[in-house]
Amino acid sequence: MRKIMVAGNWKMHGSMSMVETLLGGVIDGLDDTMPVDVAVFPPAPYLPQVQAMANGSRVAWGGQTLNPNEQGAYTGEVSGAMLVDFGCRYVLVGHSERRTLFGESDADVAERFEAAQRDGLVPVLCIGETQAQREAGETEAVVAAQIDAVLDRCGIAAFDQALVAYEPVWAIGTGLTATPEQAQDVHAFIRDKLSALDGRIGGQIRILYGGSVKSSNAADLFARDDIDGALVGGASLTAGDFLGICRGAS
Numbered sequence: 441m442r443k444i445m446v447a448g449n450w451k452m453h454g455s456m457s458m459v460e461t462l463l464g465g466v467i468d469g470l471d472d473t474m475p476v477d478v479a480v481f482p483p484a485p486y487l488p489q490v491q492a493m494a495n496g497s498r499v500a501w502g503g504q505t506l507n508p509n510e511q512g513a514y515t516g517e518v519s520g521a522m523l524v525d526f527g528c529r530y531v532l533v534g535h536s537e538r539r540t541l542f543g544e545s546d547a548d549v550a551e552r553f554e555a556a557q558r559d560g561l562v563p564v565l566c567i568g569e570t571q572a573q574r575e576a577g578e579t580e581a582v583v584a585a586q587i588d589a590v591l592d593r594c595g596i597a598a599f600d601q602a603l604v605a606y607e608p609v610w611a612i613g614t615g616l617t618a619t620p621e622q623a624q625d626v627h628a629f630i631r632d633k634l635s636a637l638d639g640r641i642g643g644q645i646r647i648l649y650g651g652s653v654k655s656s657n658a659a660d661l662f663a664r665d666d667i668d669g670a671l672v673g674g675a676s677l678t679a680g681d682f683l684g685i686c687r688g689a690s
């Protein structure tokens with residue numbers, strides 16, 4: 441039985457006072473009617489504040505990206521070990537904004553996935569197709585290639601301590617959500633692909649959906665066999681909205 445995870449990717453949003461209000465509201469609002477694992481991904485400067493507030497609570501936290509090198513002259517970058525220093529358990533790798541805005545290739549993402557595990561973090565591998573790729577019938581080929589890059593570098597065993605987030609690019613921040621059926625189809629494809637290599641790993645890995653998830657559509661998504669939670673952007677910036685999504689798992 442895979443437990444639902446609801447993860448909030450705050451992207452480049454926030455301030456110290458916003459973190460105080462938002463994270464405080466989430467921690468205070470979580471209750472037994474929300475049988476979920478919860479994680480937040482703040483901008484790196486707020487990690488110490490998140491650590492201080494969330495330590496000992498139900499909320500885990502992680503980094504939005506990492507540089508795969510252990511240290512060195514990489515101005516502006518953050519290493520996995522630095523994330524671990526601030527109590528991070530998770531790190532996002534390959535978010536579509538990293539791929540499109542910062543030029544991360546499938547191979548770059550695989551390198552970050554490997555580095556995350558080397559440094560003791562659980563990578564959340566983000567994959568998904570663009571609108572044009574979906575319309576061209578390439579969705580499965582695109583997500584397969586994104587997964588294959590990691591498989592080629594790290595092998596199937598690496599997926600034992602990892603999550604996958606399927607985020608169709610056309611649904612991110614657009615208000616367009618994949619229908620539960622569309623999302624389920626891709627999630628089943630991903631699980632089948634991993635299960636063909638290792639049935640236990642394919643069966644236990646959590647596959648989150650991301651793309652305009654809100655409290656109004658969360659329950660319908662979470663009811664699908666292969667949708668094990670959500671990676672939430674916009675709706676994770678307000679405690680009430682985020683808690684409403686957590687409630688969708690009850």
Ligand SMILES: O=C[C@H](O)COP(=O)(O)O
Nearest residue numbers: 449612613651652673674
């Ligand atoms: O990481 C989260 C995704 O990019 C989804 O963002 P969104 O919920 O604002 O569409």
